[in-house]
């Protein structure tokens with residue numbers, strides 16, 4: 001935001017006009033979404049968040065609403081002390097205490113007033129971000145209310161997308177506030193931009209197959225199966241890869257598990273792959289994206305196969321046991337990823353927090369780092385796309401790009417959904433999408449599939465919901481083209 005501010009000032013747009021635009025945008029959102037809120041309590045902080053609040057109050061009054069001001073600072077005769085605020089008297093509370101400038105914990109009178117506002121049950125609208133949520137990392141500093149609407153400016157901050165901050169924001173509206181395209185672009189693209197994982201990020205890479213396309217044009221994904229009693233995870237990933245859009249999918253199975261796999265596979269092919277077979281199998285250059293890890297088993301075999309795939313220049317999704325196998329040899333994996341990556345990272349790591357801590361114990365233990373920072377550092381170090389999973393999955397690329405996902409439901413917290421995600425990432429890689437966009441698209445689709453299914457989801461349900469997600473993407477692409 002400071003960058004946006006500087007760019008704006010360089011362009012001759014004054015801070016005053018930015019504040020005016022910001023306050024006006026907030027008032028406009030209140031008018032359209034809460035037409036019956038006639039009596040508004042406005043909480044005014046000491047910095048520019050409070051200035052935005054004063055401007056919003058002015059516009060609200062022009063619409064014949066009352067706006068009573070409460071605040072910490074003595075900047076205005078009309079501002080009553082926070083202590084006298086009584087939530088029950090108002091139809092709506094506007095929170096303009098702190099935004100991007102939050103620098104310490106919210107406590108004392110400010111905490112009391114925010115609690116009273118929440119307890120009143122009246123809608124709360126926050127300017128920029130709910131006071132108490134750290135815009136940089138989504139953490140709560142002291143106390144923050146859960147609000148109904150957050151009106152922010154120029155673009156979402158990490159704190160709007162990462163948990164727990166995301167849960168405090170309610171509906172988020174992004175107002176452009178009159179910054180030029182250039183200033184906005186520069187503001188939105190500093191050296192290490194963070195994006196919300198939205199279709200605009202990858203839609204141009206999510207082309208649907210044309211009728212003239214051959215199945216091989218859509219890539220051939222391979223999933224490594226575990227032994228006889230551990231084959232289900234690989235088949236889940238394989239089905240998800242096929243439903244995710246790969247042209248062909250093959251399960252590579254140890255001889256001992258061929259029969260079990262064969263009994264359960266129809267559209268998915270099956271090949272024997274013992275230790276000595278992989279080099280020969282890799283001579284088929286059409287096999288272009290691999291998944292290793294789900295149900296595979298931890299150990300040297302997983303390491304050797306992963307390194308062989310990377311050395312052969314193929315794209316690899318390393319998940320679950322595949323990640324854990326490199327616990328004490330992470331640098332070997334990272335070096336192999338460095339050697340095989342040209343302009344595009346060939347390796348995608350899909351750890352949950354536990355797996356992440358095995359590969360990057362120092363990053364996992366560094367409490368100063370946000371989830372975005374952790375994923376970014378890990379991505380740089382590993383020369384891989386890192387998909388750090390959870391309810392606010394972060395996707396990071398070695399060049400510093402990072403996206404935070406918001407699709408999905410808590411029903412995804414069930415066994416096997418990670419295997420489905422691994423297959424879905426491989427499907428996008430097989431279709432030759434750039435690695436970062438491929439991972440972002442897969443994570444988005446995975447969450448959407450869960451949303452389409454709704455309550456009661458188990459991992460087997462997810463692949464069957466993917467056609468509905470494909471339809472949604474086609475419709476987004478068509479809207480975009482018009």
Ligand SMILES: NC(=O)C1=CN([C@@H]2O[C@H](COP(=O)(O)OP(=O)(O)OC[C@H]3O[C@@H](n4cnc5c(N)ncnc54)[C@H](O)[C@@H]3O)[C@@H](O)[C@H]2O)[C@@H](O)CC1
Pocket residue numbers: 001002004005006018019022045046047048049050052097098099100101102103104105106107127128129153177
């Ligand atoms: N930079 C920009 O381009 C724009 C910024 N705007 C607004 O400006 C805001 C940022 O303004 P500021 O940088 O002035 O920051 P804030 O208004 O968020 O707060 C800064 C002040 O609060 C104090 N403070 C921080 N945490 C505190 C705490 N827990 N308890 C007590 N005092 C605390 C600080 O010492 C400082 O005096 C944004 O959130 C947004 O609302 C908008 O006006 C539009 C344009």
Ligand SMILES: Nc1ncnc2c1ncn2[C@@H]1O[C@H](COP(=O)(O)OP(=O)(O)O)[C@@H](O)[C@H]1O
Pocket residue numbers: 320352389390391392393407408409410411412413414415416417418419420421446
């Ligand atoms: N509460 C939640 N909301 C949204 N997504 C979730 C939630 N909990 C888990 N997920 C997603 O579900 C998947 C779980 O993967 P993982 O932990 O590897 O499980 P498993 O190993 O059982 O397959 C990840 O994609 C994760 O982002």
Ligand SMILES: [K+]
Pocket residue numbers: 049095096097098099126127128129130131
């Ligand atoms: K605020």
